[in-house]
Amino acid sequence: MNQNNKFKIALLSFAIMGGVMYGQSVVEDFKPGITTQQGKQYPQVNSEGRVRVSIPAPDAKLVQLDIGGKKYDLTKNAEGVWTGESAPQDVGFHYYQLNIDGASVPDPGSLYFYGASRWGSGIEVPSADQDFFALKNVPHGELHQTYYYSKSSDKVRMVYIYTPPGYTKDSNKRYPVLYLQHGMGENETGWGNQGHAGLIMDNLIAEGKAVPFIIVMENSSVNLPRGPRPNPQAAPPAGNAPRPGGGMNFAAEFEKILFNDLIPFVESNYRAIPNAANRAMAGLSMGGMQTRSIVIANPDKFAYVGMFSSGTFVPSEITDLAAFKKNGKLVFMSFGGREGGSARIGDAAEEWTKAGIKGISYISPETAHEWHSWRRSLYQFAPLLFK
Amino acid sequence: MNQNNKFKIALLSFAIMGGVMYGQSVVEDFKPGITTQQGKQYPQVNSEGRVRVSIPAPDAKLVQLDIGGKKYDLTKNAEGVWTGESAPQDVGFHYYQLNIDGASVPDPGSLYFYGASRWGSGIEVPSADQDFFALKNVPHGELHQTYYYSKSSDKVRMVYIYTPPGYTKDSNKRYPVLYLQHGMGENETGWGNQGHAGLIMDNLIAEGKAVPFIIVMENSSVNLPRGPRPNPQAAPPAGNAPRPGGGMNFAAEFEKILFNDLIPFVESNYRAIPNAANRAMAGLSMGGMQTRSIVIANPDKFAYVGMFSSGTFVPSEITDLAAFKKNGKLVFMSFGGREGGSARIGDAAEEWTKAGIKGISYISPETAHEWHSWRRSLYQFAPLLFK
Numbered sequence: 151m152n153q154n155n156k157f158k159i160a161l162l163s164f165a166i167m168g169g170v171m172y173g174q175s176v177v178e179d180f181k182p183g184i185t186t187q188q189g190k191q192y193p194q195v196n197s198e199g200r201v202r203v204s205i206p207a208p209d210a211k212l213v214q215l216d217i218g219g220k221k222y223d224l225t226k227n228a229e230g231v232w233t234g235e236s237a238p239q240d241v242g243f244h245y246y247q248l249n250i251d252g253a254s255v256p257d258p259g260s261l262y263f264y265g266a267s268r269w270g271s272g273i274e275v276p277s278a279d280q281d282f283f284a285l286k287n288v289p290h291g292e293l294h295q296t297y298y299y300s301k302s303s304d305k306v307r308m309v310y311i312y313t314p315p316g317y318t319k320d321s322n323k324r325y326p327v328l329y330l331q332h333g334m335g336e337n338e339t340g341w342g343n344q345g346h347a348g349l350i351m352d353n354l355i356a357e358g359k360a361v362p363f364i365i366v367m368e369n370s371s372v373n374l375p376r377g378p379r380p381n382p383q384a385a386p387p388a389g390n391a392p393r394p395g396g397g398m399n400f401a402a403e404f405e406k407i408l409f410n411d412l413i414p415f416v417e418s419n420y421r422a423i424p425n426a427a428n429r430a431m432a433g434l435s436m437g438g439m440q441t442r443s444i445v446i447a448n449p450d451k452f453a454y455v456g457m458f459s460s461g462t463f464v465p466s467e468i469t470d471l472a473a474f475k476k477n478g479k480l481v482f483m484s485f486g487g488r489e490g491g492s493a494r495i496g497d498a499a500e501e502w503t504k505a506g507i508k509g510i511s512y513i514s515p516e517t518a519h520e521w522h523s524w525r526r527s528l529y530q531f532a533p534l535l536f537k
Numbered sequence: 538m539n540q541n542n543k544f545k546i547a548l549l550s551f552a553i554m555g556g557v558m559y560g561q562s563v564v565e566d567f568k569p570g571i572t573t574q575q576g577k578q579y580p581q582v583n584s585e586g587r588v589r590v591s592i593p594a595p596d597a598k599l600v601q602l603d604i605g606g607k608k609y610d611l612t613k614n615a616e617g618v619w620t621g622e623s624a625p626q627d628v629g630f631h632y633y634q635l636n637i638d639g640a641s642v643p644d645p646g647s648l649y650f651y652g653a654s655r656w657g658s659g660i661e662v663p664s665a666d667q668d669f670f671a672l673k674n675v676p677h678g679e680l681h682q683t684y685y686y687s688k689s690s691d692k693v694r695m696v697y698i699y700t701p702p703g704y705t706k707d708s709n710k711r712y713p714v715l716y717l718q719h720g721m722g723e724n725e726t727g728w729g730n731q732g733h734a735g736l737i738m739d740n741l742i743a744e745g746k747a748v749p750f751i752i753v754m755e756n757s758s759v760n761l762p763r764g765p766r767p768n769p770q771a772a773p774p775a776g777n778a779p780r781p782g783g784g785m786n787f788a789a790e791f792e793k794i795l796f797n798d799l800i801p802f803v804e805s806n807y808r809a810i811p812n813a814a815n816r817a818m819a820g821l822s823m824g825g826m827q828t829r830s831i832v833i834a835n836p837d838k839f840a841y842v843g844m845f846s847s848g849t850f851v852p853s854e855i856t857d858l859a860a861f862k863k864n865g866k867l868v869f870m871s872f873g874g875r876e877g878g879s880a881r882i883g884d885a886a887e888e889w890t891k892a893g894i895k896g897i898s899y900i901s902p903e904t905a906h907e908w909h910s911w912r913r914s915l916y917q918f919a920p921l922l923f924k
Binding site for chain 1: 577593594595596597599600617639640642643645648656674677678680681693700706805806808
C-alpha cells in the first residue's frame with residue numbers, strides 16, 4: 151500500500167468516524183408521536199429512539215435539549231429556528247425540557263406530564279410491545295377525577311378512580327379494588343396519563359386476560375420527611391425499623407388518610423366489594439415502598455401486593471404472618487432490566503411461595519427506572535388479581 | 538416661591554411620575570394562585586390583577602411576559618433571574634406565555650391549559666365572586682374521561698362527562714343531560730379545567746340551586762373549514778344560509794357525530810333520561826354558534842339552549858318553530874360586559890318569551906370574551922335547567 155492509499159484510507163476512516171461523531175448517521179425517519187400536541191410537528195422520534203426537537207428562538211445564543219441526564223446542543227438555521235436530536239433513548243416514556251440561554255422550560259410542542267415535582271414535557275419512544283396500552287376500538291372504562299373530604303388532614307383531596315367498562319351502565323355489580331401509587335416527585339395523575347393504566351386495563355379486559363376491577367390513584371406524597379430520597383436498591387428496613395427518608399415512617403401520613411378516609415370513601419361511594427380478599431395495593435418506586443410499609447403494619451387489609459422497582463419484600467418482614475396469610479394471595483415484585491435486582495426479587499418471590507403465598511417476580515427487558523417498566527409491571531400484575 | 542423650591546417641586550413631580558411610569562406604584566401583595574404549580578413561587582398575581590412572572594435565564598438578552606395581547610419586558614437581577622409584571626388584567630382566567638430571546642414558551646411555573654390551539658400557560662386573576670367555583674367540603678360529582686367509537690368518523694374519540702354527586706353510589710336514578718361545547722382553538726378539556734364546570738355544579742347542587750344533571754363535553758372542532766374565524770359579534774346567518782367559516786355549515790361534521798354516535802353512547806352507557814325534554818345544549822363562542830346551528834337543523838331534539846358570547850338567536854331562525862315549541866323551554870344568551878351585545882341579546886330574549894319559550898339574557902360584569910364570562914354564564918344557566 152503506497153503512501154497515497156494509506157492517506158486515502160485514513161481520510162475515509164476519519165470521515166466515517168466523523169459521520170458517527172457528528173450525528174450524520176442519524177436515521178431520517180423522525181415523526182411526531184402520541185406525546186406531541188395535536189397539530190404540532192415537533193417533538194419527533196426516529197426508529198433509533200432519538201428525540202428531535204425544534205423551536206424558533208432567533209435571538210438566542212444557545213438552545214439545548216435536556217433529556218436522560220444529558221444536554222444536547224441544537225443548531226440554528228437561517229430563519230432562527232433551532233433543531234437537534236438526542237442519542238437513542240430507551241423505549242417508553244421520558245421527561246425532558248429545553249434550555250434557552252440558561253432558562254429551563256417545557257417544549258411548547260409536547261404534551262405535559264407531572265414528574266420530577268413539576269408539570270413539564272414528556273416524550274414517548276415507540277416500543278415493540280406498545281400495543282398493550284394502545285387506544286383500540288374495545289369497550290372502555292373511565293378515569294374519574296373527583297374530590298373527597300379527608301378528616302385526617304382536614305382537606306378536600308383530589309383522587310383519580312378508574313372504573314372498568316360497563317361500570318356506569320351496570321347498576322348492581324360490585325368490583326374488587328386496587329390502590330395504585332405513583333413514585334417520588336409524581337402525583338395522582340401519573341398512572342392515568344403517562345402510565346396509561348386505563349388503556350392497559352381496557353385491553354386486558356377486552357382480551358379476557360384480567361377480571362374487571364376498580365383502581366384508586368391518590369397522591370401519597372403527604373408530609374414526606376425531608377430526609378434522603380428513599381433508594382429502591384437499598385436493602386429493605388426490617389419490620390419495625392425506621393423507614394427510608396430520615397428516620398420516620400414515610401408512609402405514616404398517607405396510611406392515616408388511606409384507612410381513615412380514602413378506603414371508606416371508595417367503599418361507600420363506589421360499588422366496591424368492601425373486604426380484604428377483594429383489596430390490592432401496589433405502587434412504583436416510592437409507592438411500592440409505601441405499599442410494603444403499609445402492608446407490614448396492616449397485614450390483614452390486602453390480599454394482593456405489588457412492588458414495581460421498589461426493592462424486595464420477604465415474609466420475615468411481617469411479624470404477624472398468620473394475619474396476612476388469612477387473605478393474602480400474591481406478592482408481586484418487578485424491576486426494569488437495566489436496574490438490576492433480578493436475582494434478589496426472584497429469591498424473595500420463592501420465599502413467599504414457600505411461605506404459602508404466591509410469589510411472582512418480573513423483569514422488564516431493556517428498560518430502567520422509568521414508566522415503561524411500570525406499565526409492563528401493571529400488565530403482568532393485573533391478570534393475577536382477584537381470581 | 539424661590540428658584541430652589543421650584544426646583545424641589547419639579548424634582549418631586551418628576552419622581553412621582555417616574556414612580557408611576559416605571560412601575561414603582563405596583564402594590565406589593567403578589568402571591569401564587571390556583572393556577573400556579575404546587576410548590577412553585579411564580580407566577581403570582583396582586584390585588585390590582587397584575588401578573589408577575591420570574592424565571593432564571595442567566596444568558597438571555599431579552600425576556601418578556603406575553604399576556605392579553607401585550608408583551609412586558611422583564612428585568613434581570615445579579616443572579617440572572619428575570620422578573621416583571623403586566624398591567625392589571627380582568628378578573629378570571631387568561632392564557633399567557635413567556636418570550637425568551639425570541640422563543641415563545643410556557644412558563645415552567647404555571648399549570649397548563651388547552652386554548653389558542655395549544656397546551657400552554659394560564660393564570661387565574663382572583664375575582665370577588667370566585668366562591669361560586671371554589672373547591673369546598675360539599676358532596677362532589679365526578680369528571681369522567683372515557684372513549685367511545687364514532688362510526689361517523691371511524692375513530693375512537695375521547696369525551697369528558699361530568700356526573701353529579703351520588704351518581705356512582707345511587708344505582709337507579711336517571712338524570713337529564715347537558716351537551717356543553719368549548720370555543721374555537723379549545724377542546725373537550727376546557728370546561729372541566731379552566732371552566733371549573735364540575736365545581737360550579739357541585740356548589741350549585743349543594744346549595745339546592747340546581748337539579749343534578751349529567752354534562753357531556755366533546756371536541757366539536759371537527760373538520761372545520763379553513764375559512765375566516767367565526768365572529769360572535771357578527772349578525773347571525775339566516776336559518777338555512779351558509780354558516781360562518783368559509784361557506785359551509787361549520788357544525789355539520791360535529792352534528793353527525795353528536796346524533797349518530799355521542800348521544801346514543803351517552804344514553805346507552807349512562808343513566809340518562811333519553812328524551813328531548815331532558816336534553817340541553819350550550820356552548821361558548823364557536824360552541825354556542827354550533828349549538829344554534831344544530832338546534833335550527835334539529836328543532837325537536839333539545840329543550841334548553843345556551844349561547845355564551847356567541848351572538849344572538851331569534852325565533853324566526855327556526856323554520857319549524859312548532860317542532861321546537863313541543864319540548865322547548867329556554868333560550869339563554871350571554872355576553873361579557875366588555876364585549877357589548879347587551880341590547881341585542883336582551884331584545885332576542887324578549888322575542889323568545891313572546892314566542893312562548895322563555896328567553897333569558899345575561900351580561901357578565903367587567904369581563905371580556907374570556908372564561909370568567911363563561912363560568913358565570915354556566916352559573917346563571919344551570920339553575921334554569923330541567924325544572
